[in-house]
Amino acid sequence: MKxxxxxxxxxxxxxxxxxxVGERADEFNALVRMNETGAFIFGLLEKKELNEDGIVAAMLxxxxxxxxxxxxxxxxxxxxxxxxxxxxx
Amino acid sequence: xxxxxxxxxxVERELREHGVxxxxxxxxxxxxxxxxxxxxxIIEPPSGILKKYDVALYPDGKxxxxxxxVIAVRDxxxxxxxxxxxxxxxxxxxxxxxxxVAYNRGGKRHDCKELGYRMYSRFWCFIYPLRSLWRKxxxxxxxxxxxxxxxxxxxx
Numbered sequence: 001m002k003x004x005x006x007x008x009x010x011x012x013x014x015x016x017x018x019x020x021v022g023e024r025a026d027e028f029n030a031l032v033r034m035n036e037t038g039a040f041i042f043g044l045l046e047k048k049e050l051n052e053d054g055i056v057a058a059m060l061x062x063x064x065x066x067x068x069x070x071x072x073x074x075x076x077x078x079x080x081x082x083x084x085x086x087x088x089x
Numbered sequence: 090x091x092x093x094x095x096x097x098x099x100v101e102r103e104l105r106e107h108g109v110x111x112x113x114x115x116x117x118x119x120x121x122x123x124x125x126x127x128x129x130x131i132i133e134p135p136s137g138i139l140k141k142y143d144v145a146l147y148p149d150g151k152x153x154x155x156x157x158x159v160i161a162v163r164d165x166x167x168x169x170x171x172x173x174x175x176x177x178x179x180x181x182x183x184x185x186x187x188x189x190v191a192y193n194r195g196g197k198r199h200d201c202k203e204l205g206y207r208m209y210s211r212f213w214c215f216i217y218p219l220r221s222l223w224r225k226x227x228x229x230x231x232x233x234x235x236x237x238x239x240x241x242x243x244x245x
Contacts, residue, residue, distance in 0.1 A: 008129050008193050008196065010111055010129060010131055010191075010193055010198065012109045012111070012131060012191075013108075013109070015107065015109060017109070017110075017111040017131075019111050019112060019113050019129045020113060021113050021126060021127055021128070021129060022126060022127060023126075025113045025126040026126070031103070031110070031111055031112065033107065
């Protein structure tokens, strides 16, 4: 899976806001709010195609978190992205 | 990890709950600063009365939000005009829900405290009479051209 192109991510304080621009803005008129971990995953999926296992592996490289928690968080976040139609799969 | 919300009608709530809001810009009224669907405006709630040159966000009462520049501050109201419009709007202080604090233009983040932005906003307002005159001249020339070379009705 990969994030569809056409998003700008802005950091404001501890919040990360993703907004669609260009042609993407015609079909996606919403604001995605993320924390640092969400933005990390969003950034990964903007750059390359990964499955959930790949995202979890990258998270475990970056953050000191138990695997079970990383898997749960990744699964929940990916589901939100999927429901919002942000993923190319 | 995230909240995904739809902006229509909820900007005030988003600002109250999160203290910041971001959106791509729609339309050409803030051109050349903000371009239709290309740039992102970052908005925060006003911390008091806005100042001249601030860019205010306010609802138009029809379900849309307007992002235009304050060109004068009066008792109880702002005089506001888009950078690419030629009509003054009178907006009560209480109607303003947010103020532009930064924008992403062509992928680059700009803060409204930057010298370059501040120079642009003052210069653009300063040359308003020239811009307005140029617009009138353009319209007059277009009318003249149409009169001289436009299609004429064929006499029957």
